Amino acid sequence: MPHTPSSLTDRYIAVAVRSVPLKARPDLAAELGASIADQVDGRVEMGEPEAVAERAVLEQMGDPDRLAADYADRPTFLIGPRYYFDWLRLLKLLMWIMVPIATVAIALARLLSGGTTGDVIASIFSGAISVGVHVAFWTTLVFVILERSSPKQGGPLTPWSLDRLPDPVRRAALPDLVASLVFLGLVVAAVVWDRLLGLAWVDGEMTAVLNPGLWPWWITGLFVLVAAEAALAVAVYRGGYTIVLAVVNALISAAVAVPAILLLADGRLVSPVLVERLFGAAGDDVTRIATVVGCVAIGAIGAWDAIDGFRKALVDRARA
Numbered sequence: 001m002p003h004t005p006s007s008l009t010d011r012y013i014a015v016a017v018r019s020v021p022l023k024a025r026p027d028l029a030a031e032l033g034a035s036i037a038d039q040v041d042g043r044v045e046m047g048e049p050e051a052v053a054e055r056a057v058l059e060q061m062g063d064p065d066r067l068a069a070d071y072a073d074r075p076t077f078l079i080g081p082r083y084y085f086d087w088l089r090l091l092k093l094l095m096w097i098m099v100p101i102a103t104v105a106i107a108l109a110r111l112l113s114g115g116t117t118g119d120v121i122a123s124i125f126s127g128a129i130s131v132g133v134h135v136a137f138w139t140t141l142v143f144v145i146l147e148r149s150s151p152k153q154g155g156p157l158t159p160w161s162l163d164r165l166p167d168p169v170r171r172a173a174l175p176d177l178v179a180s181l182v183f184l185g186l187v188v189a190a191v192v193w194d195r196l197l198g199l200a201w202v203d204g205e206m207t208a209v210l211n212p213g214l215w216p217w218w219i220t221g222l223f224v225l226v227a228a229e230a231a232l233a234v235a236v237y238r239g240g241y242t243i244v245l246a247v248v249n250a251l252i253s254a255a256v257a258v259p260a261i262l263l264l265a266d267g268r269l270v271s272p273v274l275v276e277r278l279f280g281a282a283g284d285d286v287t288r289i290a291t292v293v294g295c296v297a298i299g300a301i302g303a304w305d306a307i308d309g310f311r312k313a314l315v316d317r318a319r320a
């Protein structure tokens with residue numbers, strides 16, 4: 001009985017064709033599919049179970065990225081063919097982690113030192129470029145030294161296996177990850193912008209929404225929680241929601257909501273200037289009502305976020 005490609009074969013082919021030119025992808029996909037099917041059929045005829053045969057064939061074919069590079073006749077000599085993909089994967093990972101963290105830290109330091117808006121923006125761009133160059137240089141240097149000092153025999157640092165194929169569920173969750181990271185980045189940008197120029201347009205001028213007295217320590221704590229939320233989003237993308245991650249999500253939600261409610265109730269969350277301009281003429285009653293509504297809203301959002309995390313964890317567990 002001819003071999004029918006499974007999701008494992010489909011995933012292998014999808015990884016192999018993603019790095020070749022668009023026009024060449026159908027040919028490579030067809031060629032790989034036929035080759036895998038023939039090899040699996042041959043093993044099955046010799047008595048192997050189809051699932052075992054398929055896995056053995058794909059393991060024998062090796063890293064799909066390297067297979068695609070050979071098919072497209074694309075050189076992989078920047079570091080050397082043995083360590084090229086290890087270098088590339090590590091470089092991408094470090095760029096995604098180090099550059100955003102360093103950029104936020106540079107902007108925060110420049111802001112706390114009394115820099116102007118132009119200074120902060122200029123430091124963000126120059127800092128991101130500088131950190132990116134340093135990450136690329138030092139990562140490359142380490143691999144150059146490694147290649148020159150290691151024996152000629154041997155394989156890559158991280159031997160490829162089928163377990164490294166991307167999960168289609170995770171790939172489908174990629175838009176959620178991107179949306180979460182973009183939203184968190186906008187939160188940080190809005191807080192910084194509010195400190196520099198203000199976010200509320202009242203009485204013909206921009207006014208800060210958050211109390212300037214929250215800087216630097218309360219806002220630094222907020223940025224730490226934003227970074228923790230970003231790390232949580234990456235962890236969820238990589239392995240799905242678990243009960244442990246749901247607990248972490250609930251703790252982060254509480255760490256944001258509880259101080260915000262206490263500060264709002266104490267009159268220290270919102271800028272006094274904004275409160276005066278909005279409610280000064282209306283009296284203390286309106287201010288108290290707005291405070292109660294705000295506290296309830298913050299508590300409800302935090303509670304829903306925590307509950308939603310556990311709901312997603314239970315759904316993912318049921319699918320497993």
